[in-house]
Amino acid sequence: MPVEADLPGRPEKEPEEEGPPKVLAVGPLQTVAPRSFILIGLFLLVLFHTLRVAKDLFLPLMLAFLLSFLLSPLLRLLKRAHVPEAVGAALLLIVLVGGVGVGLYSLIDPATEWIAKAPESMSRVQRKLRTLRAPMQQMSRTADEVERTMAGDSPTAPVAAVKSPPWIKQALFGGTTAFVSEAIVVIVLLYFLLASGDLFLRKLIKVLPTFKDKKRAVEIAREMEHNISTYLFTVTLINVGVGVAVGVGVWLLKMPNPVLWGVLACVLTYIPYLGAVVGIGILGLAALLVFDNLGHALAVPAVYLVVSFLEGNFVTPLVLGRRLTLNPVVIFVGLLFWFFLWGIPGALLAVPTLAIFKIVCDHVDTLAPIGEFLGPAED
Secondary structure (H helix, E strand, O other): OHHHHHHHHHHHHHHHHHHHHHHHHHHHHHHOHHHHHHHHHHHHHHHHHHHHHOHHHHHHHHHHHHHHHHHHHHHHHHHHOOOOHHHHHHHHHHHHHHHHHHHHHHHHHHHHHHHHHOHHHHHHHHHHOHHHHHHHHHHHHHHHHHHHHHHOOOOOOOOOOOOOOOHHHHHHHHOHHHHHHHHHHHHHHHHHHHHHOOHHHHHHHHHOOOHHHHHHHHHHHHHHHHHHHHHHHHHHHHHHHHHHHHHHHHHHOOOOOHHHHHHHHHHHOOOOOHHHHHHHHHHHHHHHHHOOOHHHHHHHHHHHHHHHHHHHHHHHHHHHOOOOOOOHHHHHHHHHHHHHHHHHHHHHHHHHHHHHHHHHHHHOHHHHHHHHHHOOOOO
16 A cells, blocks of 8 residues: 555656656756857857958058057056156157157168069079979979870960069058058057056956955956056067077177068067067068079078077966967967968068967956967877
């Protein structure tokens, strides 16, 4: 009898325990999650399209914000010396614009000369590399003759004259008006960002309701500003060091215009991996045009290669540490993405933008998994 009494009670209790979880757990996952993913996907598509179409608007804004983070430590030093923020911002902009202007004025002539004579000099480069590619050239020539013989064509063909492509003039002078207008926007916005100081932070603190929220906002803002400015300032110093090392190295090898190549190396170092490849290729072609000895010519890009290897594998990881370094895969994908959106300027801003996004994710609890994904692998 006790067994028979327990048997009918069991099926009555099991539906009560299993019924409610099925209604609460399955229903929302089937209705809300797909809708959320669709909305997020549409938002990202609209955002990417807007960034690409409105490049002339967002590129100066992003550059101004990055420069404001870079110059904020210097502005704080001036403020500690009892220099008003408006005056300090003006002094920093005068030094920045003056230095960039003098640098461009001194480098524009040699850069234009090198670029203008590059197409006509390709035949000279080919002759100097003929000793290295003689076997491959012979095989290619034999294959071409066999192909022409089978097709019934003449074994000889006229050689086209080498002409200077029209894109060189367009690349040098075609975008002057747009460059000047965007530079003015960057300078004006940068001045207001530096001169305003903590204006936006004070506004945010005023809007927040509780004292705990205000204190938390100040802590996050200060730590983010410190980390971002430290990262940008440190990377800039490292890149300047790379430029100086490359410039001194090629100067010792008697390469003309060493300052030009040092500046080129400094700028291209902002583009990891791809920047060094492009710089080594450009410097190698220039060295082949200058030196008749092949070994001497190859020693010039070898200096760039050694400096870039030391910077990427030892200096930058040692100085920045793991907390401010990024995943190599994320860096490469970010370079491709920003290059697709904004071209060369986007590639230059890709890594600083990713670093800033990682720092923000590390300080926001809900974005912490993304920050961990952007970071390098564990040792």
